[in-house]
Amino acid sequence: MIDGLIKVAAALPRVEVADVAFNTQEIENLMVKAEGKGVEILCFPELSLTAYTCQDLFAQQILLDEAEQALMKLLELSRNLQLVVVVGLPVSHRGLLFNCAAVLQNGKLFGLVPKTYLPNYNEFYESRWFAPSYALQGHEQIRICGQTTIISAQQLFRVNDITFGIEICEDLWAPVPPSNRLAIEGAEIILNLSASNDLVGKTDYVRQLVTGQSARCHCAYLYAGCGFGESTQDLVFGGRAFIAENGHLLEESQQFSLEPQLLIGEIDVELLRSERRTNTSFSQSIAQQVSPSSHIVAELDMVIREQPSLRAYDPLPFVPQGEQLSLRCNEILNIQSLGLAKRLKHTYAHHLVIGISGGLDSTLALLIAVHTFDLLGLDRRGIVGITMPGFGTTDRTYNNALVLMQQLGVTIREIPIAAAVRQHFADIEHDEDLHDVTYENAQARERTQILMDVANQVGGMVLGTGDLSELALGWATYNGDHMSMYAVNASIPKTLVKHLVRWVAENLIEDGCKEVLLDIVDTPISPELLPADSEGQIAQKTEDLVGPYELHDFFLYYTLRYGFRPSKIFNIAVRAFSKTDESRNVSVYSETTIAYWLRVFFRRFFQQQFKRSCLPDAPKVGSCSLSPRGDWRMPSDASAASWVVECDRIVEKCTPVNQEVDL
Known part of the structure; x- marks a missing residue:
């Protein structure tokens, strides 16, 4: 991290529904591409290893086994890379199925974060297949891919002195998003693995949600939504991604693209820390926590990259344009x-x-x-x-x-x-x-x-x-x-x-x-x-x-x-x-x-x-x-x-x- 900047990316791979081998190859390609561009944290969409629209196929053991094998393959690839990768997959644990984000780097699985709020209205039926994070008893251990790790929504991850947290899709729509607590507990960057379908006017609404939450929590918010290849039986997924920082939209994906995308942005963590120190409401929110900190922090090791920044700065910051x-x-x-x-x-x-x-x-x-x-x-x-x-x-x-x-x-x-x-x-x-x-x-x-x-x-x-x-x-x-x-x-x-x-x-x-x-x-x-x-x-x-x-x-x-x-x-x-x-x-x-x-x-x-x-x-x-x-x-x-x-x-x-x- 130079000058407080960290390079992050939202990856939008092509997927084939239930074709884990195809999806894994697409994810690997984007991982290598992101590494070459100096990305330090890379986030994929919700359930990107299997595709989101598998429906009752989530109950098939072969799909779950292949998802775990694919995660092992990604872990092996990550041994040769420096970046942190966050990827979505279904995870079976204690007879329950969880919609999870897996955090991996340098061959190690640092944690699984399950989705908290499961939409079960209108076109969504997630409660048919998945259990919410609160079905877990706090921080539970899980054996997966030959490693023992934690499965819990109450996790933070620290890399190069920067802390990030994870929520999944509908979590952002809830009246009290998990990211509120994540930010209060110290998360400076929030990653959202999403699979929200496209409707007329929905992109503007999601953009407002993302930028608004980044402003409210004085954080950076990276939103990666699934795109081309998801089932269009009843819904269309257009590949929506945003990177926002403290209420300002830094980057936005090209929607409805048939090609994979890598949306890269640089987050100024020192800027976010300055905002939090200045805003007394933020410190008061920490002081008013009903319960003491319940989040655990996983420490990731990463070599600090000496790379030039690509972030653009307006020479006239007091003067808006257009x-x-x-x-x-x-x-x-x-x-x-x-x-x-x-x-x-x-x-x-x-x-x-x-x-x-x-x-x-x-x-x-x-x-x-x-x-x-x-x-x-x-x-x-x-x-x-x-x-x-x-x-x-x-x-x-x-x-x-x-x-x-x-x-x-x-x-x-x-x-x-x-x-x-x-x-x-x-x-x-x-x-x-x-x-x-x-x-x-x-x-x-x-x-x-x-x-x-x-x-x-x-x-x-x-x-x-x-x-x-x-x-x-x-x-x-x-x-x-x-x-x-x-x-x-x-x-x-x-x-x-x-x-x-x-x-x-x-x-x-x-x-x-x-x-x-x-x-x-x-x-x-x-x-x-x-x-x-x-x-x-x-x-x-x-x-x-x-x-x-x-x-x-x-x-x-x-x-x-x-x-x-x-x-x-x-x-x-x-x-x-x-x-x-x-x-x-x-x-x-x-x-x-x-x-x-x-x-x-x-x-x-x-x-x-x-x-x-x-x-x-x-x-x-x-x-x-x-x-x-x-x-x-x-x-x-x-x-x-x-x-x-x-x-x-x-x-x-x-x-x-x-x-x-x-x-």
Whole structure:
């Protein structure tokens, strides 16, 4: 297991009803194929050695004997393979017949797990042939294939420090699936050997069951359903398979295929463990168990494979794709607006004061303000947009700010800050030609003072514009643009701000605003605190100074959401940004560049916590937030040593002598 990833597969073999020799050969072929692809856990469908639709043939001794002989053959093959195999077969024990999953690896049978819930309604008659798992007296020993093993539904299996459990088909449909208890007892992956027939609309239902159970149990769920070759006397089985992880569908089989399939996916166990640690309901479920742990754990031995991961990572984890993007943008807009509406109603304020720079963040804040005023039936002139040109203001941003405010019908005020800042420089004896942090922050604090004082004048409140990415990096002036009376963008990352503004331009706003909004999206991100270049263009570009926001947002997501260590974030970032993805419109970055900015991220993230410890109120929009009252509580003086040291090792490994970082 590298970076917490384990490769699993659902195998969908062709079967012939009651032809155990044919079925065994098909299973063996897929076992060898899976081994060649580096699969570590391989799951076959329910009763795959005999086929599920044998009906009364399950009472024939020859079929049961051949199933046991076939299992012996698979055990022999497994001596030459590394993967764990889970296969379905009927097992006779104490005069009862059980529908079982057999767990085998390296020639050893580690356990038999019988089905708990037997469907006996509509088209199903399983109780005619099989006994449920609770017919057993706890963990019973059974002699099979020349080995003594355990037959019990209360079993867990551990391989390479990863624990998995098994349930069979109908078990998932029950009001209290066995996987609930398996997860509470420690199973991080659930395997389901299934033989559910196909009906119109059933695939969507099963997909929801699988993804929903993976979310509820904070686990990975692998579902392998039987397919072509099962009897079509009354039913059709289309070969349905899914791999889900914590509510997200990773892989899905091609249904109604006549050919065998091997559905492979990589499970991030560290991600699942992070979710369980974070979710207090999970730990409370463990504490509220009526009875102590009754599951036994079988320890499997497996060589850790040094194989490259094939799992794909979205370079823009905060930004959904396709139709979901439009739905998400609309939802975010309404969450922000509803939060602001409540704050206005509570404070009896009919005025909002916003500093409008012509940049992305202030534009989004203004759009939210306008939407909120429309929602409340308030006059847009109650929104006071203030442009405050300073030493670095360019014509492009200045004009965009004015045009946008004019088109939206808000009150416009222009208050230049140069004279006031020069007076301040004189007061503190600072050389105006020294363009240092004092030079920059004096402008930011002057602007904040203007906004606060105007808010007092009009009896309103200052609407903050800073976003989540800036808060993570501390890219804000303490007690300057860092402060407001309500920070409407505080949980929205920069990569998403762009899409929100573009979406509003293309879907909601008045026609006259679209062109200026799209130009704002295309404008380089800058605080404009340093003078423009000789051609009047923006000279101070934020991403040249602190790094690309698409990288920092990626780092932030996996730091906040899952608590991954820097080495893992680096590895998945390399996969995410290693090639051009036209649909996502992101840049390609070298390993050296990623390593450099990763170190910058963690250094700034720890160093700038003091700014996040005193943030104004803000609406939580997504799963990640840095609010000191909600999602992120961190000491301002916490040491970054462990994170930075690991980043240093990555940088050293990635940067050959005399090679420059491509910044």
